[in-house]
Amino acid sequence: MKAARQAVNYAAEQLGFSAVGVAPADAPQGDSLKRWLQAGCHADMAWLERHLPLRLDPGKLLPGVRSVIMLTYEYPRYDARKEEGSVARYAQGEDYHKLLAPKLSDLDETLQIYGGKQRCFSDSGPVSERFFAAMAGLGWIGRHGLLVRSCGGSFCFLSCILTTLPLQPDTPMKDHCGKCRRCEEACPTRALSQRRCDARRCLSYWTIESKQTDAPQEIREALRGKMYGCDVCQEVCPWNHMPTSQRVDPHLLMPARLSGMSPDALAELSEEDWERLFANSPIHRTGAAHLRRNILAFPGS
Ligand code: B12
Ligand code: SF4
Ligand code: SF4
Structure with a gap:
């Protein structure tokens, strides 16, 4: 299986991926996800609860899966x-989903040459991507809950390929957060503790996933100036300030055309202009009305 690994490494580099790692598909995930759900940290993202059995057993997504x-x-x-x-x-x-899907299909085809059956995802399926990335030795899970690399920090997408090929797993990396707690301290809504992020308090949840028109006062105040998503916990991480190649x-x-538009102008976009400007953006799925809601910091409440 060495040849399959070499082939996938080579093809991934050609396709622009920055790193590749392998984890065993049966790596024990522990009960962190279950505890997070039981505590209600998923807010109203009920799909996370529904997908729990699939998340805990990748064999339900691809029978015979050996490696991730x-x-x-x-x-x-x-x-x-x-x-x-x-x-x-x-x-x-x-939209990275659209950008990465054909690249993952190419890798799937490469692995088929070695007799593998594959399923590929990038934020598009019920796979514990951060967990497997850490198990595959790509980095460690920081106090903000994201994967951090010693040669690149956390500003990266994760993609995964479940395969029936028994590839040699990589070694998980040591945690390099040390005594640092900058992300926890910088989070404007104190959403971070015990290496997990409580979505009920997270501005990323409120601006991307929430369908509500109402938000608690504390969230509304913290939202000012944020149109979509939040990077505060990553901005303060020293690993994101190290030089990288x-x-x-x-x-x-x-x-x-988007970086130059004021929030006021964006809040007043017609449906036609919305389609024209955001058709290829990951923001498109949230809809013009929700972007307006975010810009006005939940005025309906
Ligand atoms: C739901 C979701 C969200 C929700 C909930 C976030 C959250 N608290 O998890 C919301 C909308 C808030 C969100 C926000 C963001 N997200 Co998001 N999100 C996801 C999604 C779809 C599922 C994550 C999930 O299941 N969370 C629940 C937690 C408990 O599970 P988990 O992440 O798998 O964590 C595991 C580990 O923590 C592990 N674990 C930790 N320690 C230990 C120790 C041991 C010993 C063991 C066994 C296990 C273990 O156990 C958990 C269960 O497996 C993933 C894609 C995916 N399929 O994984 C993207 C994903 C995590 N998101 C991503 C990104 C980029 C973001 C944002 C940065 C976007 C932004 N800028 O606004 C923020 C960051 C917020 C934050 N600090 O987490 C990236 C992260 C890339 C990276 N470098 O890690 C992912 C991987 C998407 C992708 N494919 O690139 N997200
Ligand atoms: S994304 Fe923003 S609100 Fe969410 S945990 Fe990080 S700093 Fe806090
Ligand atoms: S800011 Fe500090 S604690 Fe948070 S992920 Fe980065 S190194 Fe770890």
Whole structure:
């Protein structure tokens, strides 16, 4: 299976992925996810509860799965809109789901040559992506709950390939957070504790996932200046300020037509302009009305 691993490493690099690691598909996930759900930290994202059996057993997604190949793909480290209504870095350019899916299909085809059956996901399926990325030796889970790499920090997407091939697993990496607690301390709504993020308090949840028109006063205040997502806990992480040689795909940079628009102008977009400007953006799925709600910091409440 060495040849399959070498082939996938080579192909992934050609496709622009920054790192590849392998974890055993039966790596014990423990009960962190169950406890997080029991505590209600998923807010109203009921799908997370429904998918629990699949999350805990990748064999239910791909019978005979032996290995989980985890990959990282860089997105920009700077916020092109910071001064004027910030958009989380991961959402500034084109929709990464659409960008990464064909690349993962290419890797699937490569692995088929070695007799593997695969299923591929990038934030698109019930797989514990951060857990497997840590098990695959790509980095460690920081106090903000995200995967951090010693050579690149946390500003990256995770993708995974479940495969029936029995690939040699990589070694999990040691935690390098040490005594640092900058992310926990910087979070404007104190959503972080015990290496987990409580979505009920997280501004990313409120601006991306929440369908509500109402938000508690504390959340509304913290939301000012945030249009979509939140990067505060990552901005303060020292690992995101180390020099890096990682390349960023230009498709993930914010186009000038969006970086130059004021929040007021964005709040008043017609449906037609919304489609024209955001058709290829991950922000599109939230809809024009929710972007307006975010810009006005939940005025309905
Ligand atoms: C639901 C979700 C959200 C929700 C809930 C966030 C949360 N608290 O998990 C909301 C909308 C709030 C959100 C926000 C963000 N998200 Co999000 N999200 C997800 C999603 C779909 C599921 C995550 C989940 O299940 N969370 C519940 C927790 C408990 O489970 P978990 O993440 O798998 O954590 C495991 C580990 O913590 C593990 N664990 C930890 N320690 C230990 C120790 C041991 C010994 C063991 C055994 C296990 C273990 O146990 C958990 C269960 O497996 C994933 C994609 C995916 N399929 O995984 C993306 C994902 C985690 N999100 C991502 C991103 C980029 C973000 C944001 C940065 C976006 C933004 N800028 O606004 C923020 C960051 C907020 C934060 N600090 O977490 C990326 C993270 C990339 C990275 N470098 O880690 C992912 C992986 C998507 C992707 N494919 O790139 N997200
Ligand atoms: S994304 Fe923002 S609100 Fe959510 S945990 Fe990080 S700093 Fe806190
Ligand atoms: S800010 Fe500090 S505690 Fe948080 S993830 Fe980075 S190194 Fe770890």
